[in-house]
Amino acid sequence: MPAKTIQKVWLLTVILAVAAGFLLYRADVLRQKSIRGNLMFTSAEHLQNIKKMEFMLPNHQLTVYQDEKIWRLLEADNYYVDLKFLQRLQQEISSGKIGREVMPETGKLIWSTVKLYDASGNKTDEIQIANATELGEHYIRYPHDEKIYSSNWQINLPDETTAWTRQPLLDFLGIDISAFEKNGTRIFRRDEGTIFTNEKTKQLYRQYDYMKVFEALTNLWYEQVTSVQNFDEGKYPFQQKMRLETFDGLIMEIVIYSDYQEYWAKILLSSARLSKADAEVYVKDNEFLYRDWWFKLPLAAGRTLFLFNFNI
Numbered sequence: 001m002p003a004k005t006i007q008k009v010w011l012l013t014v015i016l017a018v019a020a021g022f023l024l025y026r027a028d029v030l031r032q033k034s035i036r037g038n039l040m041f042t043s044a045e046h047l048q049n050i051k052k053m054e055f056m057l058p059n060h061q062l063t064v065y066q067d068e069k070i071w072r073l074l075e076a077d078n079y080y081v082d083l084k085f086l087q088r089l090q091q092e093i094s095s096g097k098i099g100r101e102v103m104p105e106t107g108k109l110i111w112s113t114v115k116l117y118d119a120s121g122n123k124t125d126e127i128q129i130a131n132a133t134e135l136g137e138h139y140i141r142y143p144h145d146e147k148i149y150s151s152n153w154q155i156n157l158p159d160e161t162t163a164w165t166r167q168p169l170l171d172f173l174g175i176d177i178s179a180f181e182k183n184g185t186r187i188f189r190r191d192e193g194t195i196f197t198n199e200k201t202k203q204l205y206r207q208y209d210y211m212k213v214f215e216a217l218t219n220l221w222y223e224q225v226t227s228v229q230n231f232d233e234g235k236y237p238f239q240q241k242m243r244l245e246t247f248d249g250l251i252m253e254i255v256i257y258s259d260y261q262e263y264w265a266k267i268l269l270s271s272a273r274l275s276k277a278d279a280e281v282y283v284k285d286n287e288f289l290y291r292d293w294w295f296k297l298p299l300a301a302g303r304t305l306f307l308f309n310f311n312i
Contacts, residue, residue: 040096040140040151043116043124047094050124056113057133057159064164075161079225080289082166092155099150104130104139106148111141112157132157167221169295170252170267174214179245185310192247198312207311213242216301222265224296231294233257236264240306249275250282256297256306263302264294 043050052065063074064081071081093116112132116125129151130139138153158164179188180196187196187205196205236257244252249272257264267290271279297305 038098040098040127040153041093041116041125043118044094044096047090049118050093050116051119052117052121053089054113054115054117055157056115057157058110058112059159060161062161062164073161073164076165076224077226077230079165079227079293081164085164088155092153095152097152098140099152101147102139102150104148109139114157129153129157133159162222162225165225166289169220169222169265169297170217172214172217172220174211174218176246176248177214177244178247180210180213180242181244182240182242183309185312187310188245205310209308209311212304213308216304217244220301221298222295223298226294226296228292228294231264235259236262238306242305242308245272246279248279250279254305256302257294258302258306263297263299263306265297265302265305266290266294 039045052063055062055064060075064071064086065074066072067078071083071086072078073081109130110133111128111130113126113128114132115123117123126143128141128143130141130148132138132153133156135154135156138151139148140151140153141148175192178190179186181187186199187210188199189196196210197203198205236259238258238260240256240258242254242256244254251270251272253268253270255266255268257266269283269287269290271283
């Protein structure tokens with residue numbers, strides 16, 4: 001066989017092999033895509049590369065970003081994003097899929113925009129989600145595309161800044177409290193559910209006025225958070241301080257600054273010398289959430305905590 005003919009045969013063989021390989025690769029890509037469905041975000045399979053997320057909601061723009069492996073919220077004075085909410089959000093981004101094209105009543109849709117960025121600040125995704133601040137069915141669309149698609153998006157994107165940070169302010173249960181002190185008066189008890197004793201008089205404290213404080217601290221949500229360096233103590237000339245201890249040995253000191261119009265709290269966590277291991281672990285894992293931060297309390301709860309005095 002002539003050399004030129006052999007070269008042509010080999011060239012044709014190489015071309016066919018490359019074409020076959022490409023077709024097999026494309027078939028596998030389509031098969032994998034069919035298996036996992038059409039992902040909403042191109043970054044879904046490499047979410048670890050995403051270092052910043054922007055959310056344009058109906059009333060707020062929120063920016064979540066990673067700072068030395070800790071996620072913070074820019075609009076909350078760079079306070080920490082709630083870890084459980086962040087994990088749910090990342091899971092939703094990873095598993096979000098596009099459905100069929102739909103034609104809903106657009107007048108009932110309120111669009112929110114989600115943008116994802118990598119470590120270099122490059123935008124990797126931009127997508128709009130209908131009624132993202134509500135739970136229910138969500139439609140999606142992409143920039144420069146008028147088509148609207150159904151999706152399996154489920155998470156609610158709150159339109160309140162502090163709903164993205166850790167709430168409530170404290171993990172508080174009144175039954176756990178072994179001692180309570182304010183303005184020089186301290187009451188304590190040895191066992192859960194028993195009556196408190198006044199430390200000074202050694203008499204049983206049969207007043208239940210302290211329950212107002214316990215109720216105010218239960219499921220207490222703060223309205224705003226700001227760092228120590230951005231908090232002006234001079235604006236709040238009146239201060240009160242209370243101290244609560246749990247049976248496990250956890251100590252919570254709550255300092256409240258006020259001008260009688262606003263009430264801001266600073267919380268210090270520590271553990272007693274003979275505290276249980278659970279209290280020490282809790283302080284170790286949560287103390288950073290309070291150190292160097294001030295929290296604005298709702299007016300009613302703040303007034304209750306600030307004005308409380310024992311009926312002696």
